[in-house]
Amino acid sequence: MKNKAITSRDEDFAKWYDDVIKAAHLATYSSVKGCVIIEPNGYAIWENMQKVLDGMFKETGHQNVNMPVFIPESLLKKEAEHVEGFAPEVAWVTMGGSKELEERLCFRPTSETLFSEYYANTVKSYRDLPKLYNQWVNVVRWEKETRPFLRSREFLWQEGHTLHETPEEAKEETLRMLMIYKKFFTDYLAIPAIVGQKTEKEKFAGAEFTYTVEALMYNGVSLQSGTTHYFGQKFSKPFNIQFSNRENVLENPYQTSWGVTTRMIGALIMVHSDDNGLVLPPKIAPRQVVIVPIKNEEAVLNKANEILASLKQAGITAFIDTSDKSAGFKFAEHETNGIPVRIEIGPKDLEAGKVVMARRDTSEKMDVTLDTNMPSYVKDLMEKIQNNLLETATKRRDELTFTAKNMDDVKHIMETQPGFVKAMWCGDTECELKMKEIRGTKSRCIPFDEEQEHISDTCVCCGKPAKHMVIWGIQY
Amino acid sequence: MKNKAITSRDEDFAKWYDDVIKAAHLATYSSVKGCVIIEPNGYAIWENMQKVLDGMFKETGHQNVNMPVFIPESLLKKEAEHVEGFAPEVAWVTMGGSKELEERLCFRPTSETLFSEYYANTVKSYRDLPKLYNQWVNVVRWEKETRPFLRSREFLWQEGHTLHETPEEAKEETLRMLMIYKKFFTDYLAIPAIVGQKTEKEKFAGAEFTYTVEALMYNGVSLQSGTTHYFGQKFSKPFNIQFSNRENVLENPYQTSWGVTTRMIGALIMVHSDDNGLVLPPKIAPRQVVIVPIKNEEAVLNKANEILASLKQAGITAFIDTSDKSAGFKFAEHETNGIPVRIEIGPKDLEAGKVVMARRDTSEKMDVTLDTNMPSYVKDLMEKIQNNLLETATKRRDELTFTAKNMDDVKHIMETQPGFVKAMWCGDTECELKMKEIRGTKSRCIPFDEEQEHISDTCVCCGKPAKHMVIWGIQY
Numbered sequence: 001m002k003n004k005a006i007t008s009r010d011e012d013f014a015k016w017y018d019d020v021i022k023a024a025h026l027a028t029y030s031s032v033k034g035c036v037i038i039e040p041n042g043y044a045i046w047e048n049m050q051k052v053l054d055g056m057f058k059e060t061g062h063q064n065v066n067m068p069v070f071i072p073e074s075l076l077k078k079e080a081e082h083v084e085g086f087a088p089e090v091a092w093v094t095m096g097g098s099k100e101l102e103e104r105l106c107f108r109p110t111s112e113t114l115f116s117e118y119y120a121n122t123v124k125s126y127r128d129l130p131k132l133y134n135q136w137v138n139v140v141r142w143e144k145e146t147r148p149f150l151r152s153r154e155f156l157w158q159e160g161h162t163l164h165e166t167p168e169e170a171k172e173e174t175l176r177m178l179m180i181y182k183k184f185f186t187d188y189l190a191i192p193a194i195v196g197q198k199t200e201k202e203k204f205a206g207a208e209f210t211y212t213v214e215a216l217m218y219n220g221v222s223l224q225s226g227t228t229h230y231f232g233q234k235f236s237k238p239f240n241i242q243f244s245n246r247e248n249v250l251e252n253p254y255q256t257s258w259g260v261t262t263r264m265i266g267a268l269i270m271v272h273s274d275d276n277g278l279v280l281p282p283k284i285a286p287r288q289v290v291i292v293p294i295k296n297e298e299a300v301l302n303k304a305n306e307i308l309a310s311l312k313q314a315g316i317t318a319f320i321d322t323s324d325k326s327a328g329f330k331f332a333e334h335e336t337n338g339i340p341v342r343i344e345i346g347p348k349d350l351e352a353g354k355v356v357m358a359r360r361d362t363s364e365k366m367d368v369t370l371d372t373n374m375p376s377y378v379k380d381l382m383e384k385i386q387n388n389l390l391e392t393a394t395k396r397r398d399e400l401t402f403t404a405k406n407m408d409d410v411k412h413i414m415e416t417q418p419g420f421v422k423a424m425w426c427g428d429t430e431c432e433l434k435m436k437e438i439r440g441t442k443s444r445c446i447p448f449d450e451e452q453e454h455i456s457d458t459c460v461c462c463g464k465p466a467k468h469m470v471i472w473g474i475q476y
Numbered sequence: 477m478k479n480k481a482i483t484s485r486d487e488d489f490a491k492w493y494d495d496v497i498k499a500a501h502l503a504t505y506s507s508v509k510g511c512v513i514i515e516p517n518g519y520a521i522w523e524n525m526q527k528v529l530d531g532m533f534k535e536t537g538h539q540n541v542n543m544p545v546f547i548p549e550s551l552l553k554k555e556a557e558h559v560e561g562f563a564p565e566v567a568w569v570t571m572g573g574s575k576e577l578e579e580r581l582c583f584r585p586t587s588e589t590l591f592s593e594y595y596a597n598t599v600k601s602y603r604d605l606p607k608l609y610n611q612w613v614n615v616v617r618w619e620k621e622t623r624p625f626l627r628s629r630e631f632l633w634q635e636g637h638t639l640h641e642t643p644e645e646a647k648e649e650t651l652r653m654l655m656i657y658k659k660f661f662t663d664y665l666a667i668p669a670i671v672g673q674k675t676e677k678e679k680f681a682g683a684e685f686t687y688t689v690e691a692l693m694y695n696g697v698s699l700q701s702g703t704t705h706y707f708g709q710k711f712s713k714p715f716n717i718q719f720s721n722r723e724n725v726l727e728n729p730y731q732t733s734w735g736v737t738t739r740m741i742g743a744l745i746m747v748h749s750d751d752n753g754l755v756l757p758p759k760i761a762p763r764q765v766v767i768v769p770i771k772n773e774e775a776v777l778n779k780a781n782e783i784l785a786s787l788k789q790a791g792i793t794a795f796i797d798t799s800d801k802s803a804g805f806k807f808a809e810h811e812t813n814g815i816p817v818r819i820e821i822g823p824k825d826l827e828a829g830k831v832v833m834a835r836r837d838t839s840e841k842m843d844v845t846l847d848t849n850m851p852s853y854v855k856d857l858m859e860k861i862q863n864n865l866l867e868t869a870t871k872r873r874d875e876l877t878f879t880a881k882n883m884d885d886v887k888h889i890m891e892t893q894p895g896f897v898k899a900m901w902c903g904d905t906e907c908e909l910k911m912k913e914i915r916g917t918k919s920r921c922i923p924f925d926e927e928q929e930h931i932s933d934t935c936v937c938c939g940k941p942a943k944h945m946v947i948w949g950i951q952y
Contacts, residue, residue, distance in 0.1 A: 028598070030544055030594060031593060032547070032581070035544035035545075037542070037543055037544065037590075038542040040540065040609070046542075065513065065515055066519055067513055068506055068630055069583075069616070072508060091571065092571035092572075093568065093570075093583065094570045095568035095570060096618035097618045107569065114506060114513075117507060118504070118506060137614070142572035153572075
């Protein structure tokens with residue numbers, strides 16, 4: 001049952017992506033160039049992401065705050081590398097009402113500067129540390145090329161900003177949050193992301209180092225899906241954040257920041273969805289089960305409502321579709337919207353003492369007798385779907401993970417079927433720039449020691465002795 | 477135990493308000509003029525407000541979306557009264573990166589225009605109606621005078637925007653949401669707000685009529701705390717939103733919007749708090765119970781943890797303060813922060829087989845024997861506190877609600893002890909303008925029929941025959 005409104009994924013991936021977003025009513029455009037309207041189906045996914053992540057942040061002692069949306073130009077300029085990285089892509093407010101502002105304000109592209117100013121005003125002693133703050137807000141980066149969820153001028157995200165007594169604690173935090181992201185990707189989004197450190201060239205403007213969560217899309221393109229940054233004292237010094245330490249000496253504290261964005265919705269689509277539309281992991285799906293009465297007859301509706309009540313009772317988010325559309329139309333619609341489980345009940349099913357359940361991920365249909373414990377059956381089924389999505393995505397990622405010993409290998413891979421490319425690197429930025437000439441290939445990350453592999457002795461690019469294995473990819 | 481960091485409420489209410497915000501760490505300032513930083517204690521209150529209200533919105537069929545933060549100037553100008561009302565107070569983005577924009581964009585002061593454009597693009601038939609959308613976002617209004625939570629250039633709010641087939645349905649929605657706000661104020665915030673209709677002069681720019689939730693602060697000043705608007709076709713016509721109705725004729729649909737903001741935190745403070753700091757109704761308090769061990773001894777801590785576990789088990793948000801501050805210091809700190817219930821446990825209490833519980837609202841202390849069912853005792857106590865706060869606030873509001881038959885009455889009231897003033901009105905804007913000369917007195921609302929009272933036959937101002945009883949007040 002191919003959805004005609006959706007281009008085939010293997011034919012034209014970019015068009016397929018746009019079609020899925022449109023068909024599943026996730027987002028649409030407005031007259032505001034480069035920004036999207038996130039529609040109810042899309043926003044509900046974001047709400048679920050927020051709920052889970054926010055719980056994880058709070059469990060690890062973080063608190064939410066809300067900083068102003070504006071950054072005065074002088075404040076943005078306080079850390080040199082940071083402003084250099086962001087100034088070219090910020091939006092400037094220059095007028096308030098009918099008056100020109102004395103100092104122009106940028107719409108926050110990220111809030112290190114605001115948090116640093118706040119910390120400078122509030123932290124006095126080691127007793128005030130750590131500060132473990134986060135905010136869920138909108139940010140603006142004035143991108144030229146935009147794509148819904150992946151890159152838009154305004155996007156939604158969370159940004160954690162923490163301040164610590166020692167470099168060790170701050171580094172630990174940087175790693176802790178990376179691992180929370182990884183867990184979220186694996187356990188909830190069913191995306192087998194890889195993690196590691198960014199190269200000097202690719203790290204965040206103003207960071208000492210950056211860790212990253214990298215996911216591979218169905219088409220072999222990489223998506224940077226979350227980052228955590230260790231700043232050391234790079235902000236605390238210019239912003240004059242000081243605390244009297246345990247030796248009663250004034251010291252600049254150690255800082256981190258970390259964030260994930262609505263881009264994760266783009267990742268969900270491009271990893272799991274198919275030619276029939278959206279496919280959502282049950283653990284993040286806003287609506288997990290739809291019950292479709294084949295006919296809106298009393299006995300059928302009674303049974304449907306009975307099952308609905310039992311599912312809801314068990315904490316499953318289910319609903320009945322009693323609209324006057326045809327059953328076939330409803331099936332297609334709920335498939336397009338990515339509802340993980342469909343329960344079909346018709347008069348004939350009732351006679352036969354069963355319902356039909358359909359899995360969105362595999363399209364498999366099964367008869368389930370009415371004496372079954374429905375909530376526990378559905379929970380099992382959702383667990384199977386969740387696991388299957390992760391396994392399928394892992395298999396795809398592994399199939400599209402290649403090794404390269406020289407530039408010809410890289411070229412061949414990236415020009416036939418791109419993916420993650422494992423290759424050795426000498427550590428020079430020059431070699432990264434040469435890699436970029438091959439369809440824009442960039443280093444995704446330097447995997448941590450335990451994930452390091454020995455592909456060859458020499459740099460894939462220059463042939464000099466290699467320092468690390470790096471994972472490379474073409475990026476969104 | 478007067479908190480020395482807090483000015484007396486009866487001495488200097490404005491200073492007291494600022495002191496409470498500072499002492500309870502609700503918000504603070506940054507270098508961004510007119511904007512505040514909402515700190516963890518403040519933001520947690522907003523999160524609770526969001527959670528409760530969002531649940532109420534969803535129960536009544538509303539869905540969340542996210543519109544762009546920018547409005548192109550041409551879009552803002554499509555509805556004449558609307559732009560006239562908002563243009564003088566919007567912030568304009570004129571530069572993206574280093575380039576001047578072709579068309580300047582305003583930071584949304586409210587999003588009727590964006591929703592209208594979206595609806596024009598997506599609604600075709602009566603089958604697409606109603607549209608019941610809401611968003612939780614930041615907005616900017618370029619105010620000259622600002623006060624934390626009450627009036628700041630950026631604030632957080634929710635804005636519901638709905639579209640209906642008939643005027644009746646849209647009017648019903650306008651009233652439904654007003655009543656949800658009222659219920660939220662009464663049941664959660666323990667604020668006895670009054671509701672009614674705004675006069676022509678005070679209604680929202682672009683609305684046919686506006687309903688309002690008006691609360692009276694401890695000092696007798698009124699606070700407009702939430703509004704719902706009926707637009708009729710005032711946006712759907714210029715924005716060309718059309719649907720084919722049940723007679724298959726193209727028609728412009730009927731629209732509403734409604735919103736409440738972080739201003740509600742200001743209302744909470746100014747209605748319930750006292751000279752010792754914040755007082756929070758248990759149903760909205762982020763932390764309901766603090767357990768203070770008088771000494772950090774093993775037996776004491778064990779009992780404290782046991783009680784903590786039982787409270788948490790029962791869904792009460794409780795925590796133990798085991799910091800090395802003195803017990804007296806902790807008591808004062810948690811009072812300042814408005815924790816509704818404090819449980820004190822010391823070695824002597826344990827010997828006597830009891831704990832001490834203290835109510836934040838009345839400062840009353842009581843011995844509670846250890847064999848008590850603590851969760852149910854605490855729940856009862858919190859209910860008492862919740863009810864007491866509402867009763868106290870209602871009593872205060874009633875004491876500060878006056879009637880006036882002529883301008884001398886109004887003058888006398890507003891210049892001695894302001895409050896809500898019930899007075900008859902002829903319906904002329906001119907009389908409203910004359911009232912304004914008395915310390916800025918404005919009409920708060922025209923109460924609904926069932927709340928109308930007959931104060932006199934003639935307008936309080938001009939002496940002509942009166943149309944309604946109006947509630948007047950001095951406003952924030």
